[in-house]
Amino acid sequence: MNRLLVVDDEANIRLLYAEELKDEGYDVVTAGSIAEATEKLQGGSFDLAVLDIKLKNESGIELLQKLVKERHEMPVILCSAFSCYKDDFSAWLADGYVVKSGDLSELKQEIARVLAKKAQKAKVGL
Amino acid sequence: MEWECCWNRSVIELGDCPNILEGDEDLLDSPRRRILEKCSDCERFRRDLDHFQDSGHPLAPVFSLVHSEYQRQRLHIQSLISFLDNKTLEIRFLHELGSVLQSSVDLEEVLSVALTAITAGKGFGMNRAFLLMTEREHAVLRGYLGIGPRNLEEASHIWQEVSSQDMDLQTLAQNFRQNKLSAERAKFHDILERLTVPLSATGHIVVKALDSKKPMLVEDAFHHPDVDPSFAALLGVDTFLLMPLISRNRRVGMIIADNCITHRRITDEDMHSMETFAFPVAFAIERAALYDRLQVELNRVTEAGVKLKEQQELIVRMEKMALVGRITSSIAHSIRNPLMIIGGFARSMLKNSENDPRRDFIESIITETRQLEGVLDEILNYSDSLYPTRDYWDINQLIESAVRDIQDRLVASGAECRFSPQPGLPLVYVDYKQVSYCVRTIVSSDIDGRDGGAVTIRVHQQDDTIHLHIEDPRRIVSADELEALLTPFGITHDMGSGLGLALCRTMLEKHGLPFLVVAPPQGGITYRIILPTRKEEDHHEQTTGS
Numbered sequence: 001m002n003r004l005l006v007v008d009d010e011a012n013i014r015l016l017y018a019e020e021l022k023d024e025g026y027d028v029v030t031a032g033s034i035a036e037a038t039e040k041l042q043g044g045s046f047d048l049a050v051l052d053i054k055l056k057n058e059s060g061i062e063l064l065q066k067l068v069k070e071r072h073e074m075p076v077i078l079c080s081a082f083s084c085y086k087d088d089f090s091a092w093l094a095d096g097y098v099v100k101s102g103d104l105s106e107l108k109q110e111i112a113r114v115l116a117k118k119a120q121k122a123k124v125g126l
Numbered sequence: 127m128e129w130e131c132c133w134n135r136s137v138i139e140l141g142d143c144p145n146i147l148e149g150d151e152d153l154l155d156s157p158r159r160r161i162l163e164k165c166s167d168c169e170r171f172r173r174d175l176d177h178f179q180d181s182g183h184p185l186a187p188v189f190s191l192v193h194s195e196y197q198r199q200r201l202h203i204q205s206l207i208s209f210l211d212n213k214t215l216e217i218r219f220l221h222e223l224g225s226v227l228q229s230s231v232d233l234e235e236v237l238s239v240a241l242t243a244i245t246a247g248k249g250f251g252m253n254r255a256f257l258l259m260t261e262r263e264h265a266v267l268r269g270y271l272g273i274g275p276r277n278l279e280e281a282s283h284i285w286q287e288v289s290s291q292d293m294d295l296q297t298l299a300q301n302f303r304q305n306k307l308s309a310e311r312a313k314f315h316d317i318l319e320r321l322t323v324p325l326s327a328t329g330h331i332v333v334k335a336l337d338s339k340k341p342m343l344v345e346d347a348f349h350h351p352d353v354d355p356s357f358a359a360l361l362g363v364d365t366f367l368l369m370p371l372i373s374r375n376r377r378v379g380m381i382i383a384d385n386c387i388t389h390r391r392i393t394d395e396d397m398h399s400m401e402t403f404a405f406p407v408a409f410a411i412e413r414a415a416l417y418d419r420l421q422v423e424l425n426r427v428t429e430a431g432v433k434l435k436e437q438q439e440l441i442v443r444m445e446k447m448a449l450v451g452r453i454t455s456s457i458a459h460s461i462r463n464p465l466m467i468i469g470g471f472a473r474s475m476l477k478n479s480e481n482d483p484r485r486d487f488i489e490s491i492i493t494e495t496r497q498l499e500g501v502l503d504e505i506l507n508y509s510d511s512l513y514p515t516r517d518y519w520d521i522n523q524l525i526e527s528a529v530r531d532i533q534d535r536l537v538a539s540g541a542e543c544r545f546s547p548q549p550g551l552p553l554v555y556v557d558y559k560q561v562s563y564c565v566r567t568i569v570s571s572d573i574d575g576r577d578g579g580a581v582t583i584r585v586h587q588q589d590d591t592i593h594l595h596i597e598d599p600r601r602i603v604s605a606d607e608l609e610a611l612l613t614p615f616g617i618t619h620d621m622g623s624g625l626g627l628a629l630c631r632t633m634l635e636k637h638g639l640p641f642l643v644v645a646p647p648q649g650g651i652t653y654r655i656i657l658p659t660r661k662e663e664d665h666h667e668q669t670t671g672s
Contacts, residue, residue, distance in 0.1 A: 010463050012467045081462040103469065103496070
């Protein structure tokens with residue numbers, strides 16, 4: 001079972017993600033801030049992280065940069081209310097970008113695509 | 127003693143004296159005036175004087191001495207009168223010249239007056255003159271203007287013309303400026319372009335004269351030790367006058383004048399007169415040049431002022447845009463998250479509500495949240511349209527990508543979007559996101575609320591533009607519906623509501639890209655967008671729906 005870390009400052013969104021992604025067969029761990037996410041990351045390994053960009057007074061992009069630097073093997077998907085960050089160079093570090101929507105199909109497809117790509121990479125030994 | 131002359135007669139008749147002619151009748155009964163004005167030059171009086179000398183009278187030698195001294199003093203006085211007359215004419219001329227020069231700040235006018243004064247018969251009467259101006263940035267004296275005839279034939283023609291018109295200096299100068307300035311410049315172009323002397327060439331006769339700040343008469347130029355033979359050959363004369371133009375110790379330029387046609391000797395008097403003339407000319411030239419520079423600076427300041435005002439207005443606009451951006455950003459975060467939660471949980475509940483009597487309510491929540499998310503997307507797209515980023519893009523790839531983005535929607539509606547890429551098209555210079563949005567929105571709005579249908583996208587090149595046509599031959603749209611379609615938040619029966627097409631029109635026209643919607647009464651609708659292929663292309667034609 002793939003283990004996902006979901007980071008979002010909105011408690012209800014974390015709850016929605018957890019419920020929906022568990023239904024998809026993932027083991028979901030949530031965090032409401034960068035500090036909490038760091039703590040969860042130290043507690044175990046994850047197959048993928050879903051990050052919000054605007055985290056109250058923090059930036060998901062900063063966490064993305066940290067993850068790319070320290071855990072480059074773990075893919076990251078940015079999930080934001082803003083489409084404009086798609087054109088931001090710093091957001092290009094992420095493996096996927098999804099604009100938030102009540103219809104989580106796109107996010108689910110993106111998670112499946114990124115995990116499949118990761119598995120493919122592992123298979124060829126990259 | 128018999129006297130031949132009539133000096134001893136108190137009254138004489140006309141014809142008694144060979145020197146008294148018609149018009150001198152008032153001298154006939156005035157012996158004093160007659161003796162002073164006429165007798166001293168009369169041959170008869172001279173012979174009477176000789177007889178008196180021969181008579182041995184003791185006063186005869188004294189009288190002869192007094193007479194000869196009188197003659198000498200008279201000649202001297204006449205010479206002085208002549209000199210004063212000349213000086214009076216010269217002062218009048220300089221006064222006229224000064225008046226004209228002081229009243230002008232136009233460089234061309236000043237130069238016309240100066241060179242006309244040197245060459246006009248009423249002025250210094252030189253045959254030809256060249257003006258060299260100092261170029262400080264290049265540290266050279268450069269030939270700027272020439273005036274005068276190039277040969278005897280032309281000289282005769284000019285002098286005849288001038289003498290027949292009897293014009294004052296100002297009129298002559300105006301005439302020269304209006305009718306001859308360009309022609310004279312062209313006429314002496316071959317000489318002027320070679321009349322360039324570096325200010326560093328201190329051995330050159332022209333620079334020597336300039337440094338001395340005194341006029342210099344150069345004679346026997348072809349054998350003069352300080353004159354470069356090529357310079358003498360260029361002027362083609364062996365005598366010329368160099369007159370430096372100095373103003374406030376600044377080297378303004380140099381006038382070279384000569385009598386290349388008449389070969390009249392240039393006198394010291396000519397030099398002194400022209401030296402007096404040089405100062406107001408130099409001053410006027412410098413003042414006119416400064417005025418020109420002042421005008422240039424003034425224009426720059428004015429332009430800078432206009433630009434500054436534009437920038438200030440731009441800053442105000444940008445601040446307003448930034449405010450719009452902040453507001454929409456705030457809306458995005460404040461509305462999208464709750465919408466997502468409501469819609470997300472509603473979908474979650476729907477999955478397990480097959481027998482739930484409230485299933486319809488849940489579906490309504492999902493539909494309404496989806497619609498609200500659509501409105502939110504349009505508002506955010508409008509916010510993005512405030513900052514277009516143009517670049518060169520492949521139109522085939524852009525359309526294919528846009529159609530791919532709405533493929534799910536097309537499938538859900540049972541509709542089809544046909545597009546055949548056209549090979550060999552040039553790249554279009556557009557904002558990719560905006561044009562892609564327009565293609566998606568036009569196709570989506572066309573299929574909205576319909577079951578099935580087919581939309582065709584065509585592209586073709588016309589001159590420096592690419593014409594993009596989106597056609598639906600089966601759609602029937604009335605004029606009112608079309609107007610509503612292109613109005614923000616306008617509502618049509620079939621094609622939904624919102625910002626969609628109105629935003630497309632605003633985006634495209636704001637950046638000068640013509641957008642035309644043709645919906646004839648017999649049916650069919652065609653959306654046409656004209657895209658530039660060149661950066662400098664400026665499409666300001668604004669075409670709206672009809």
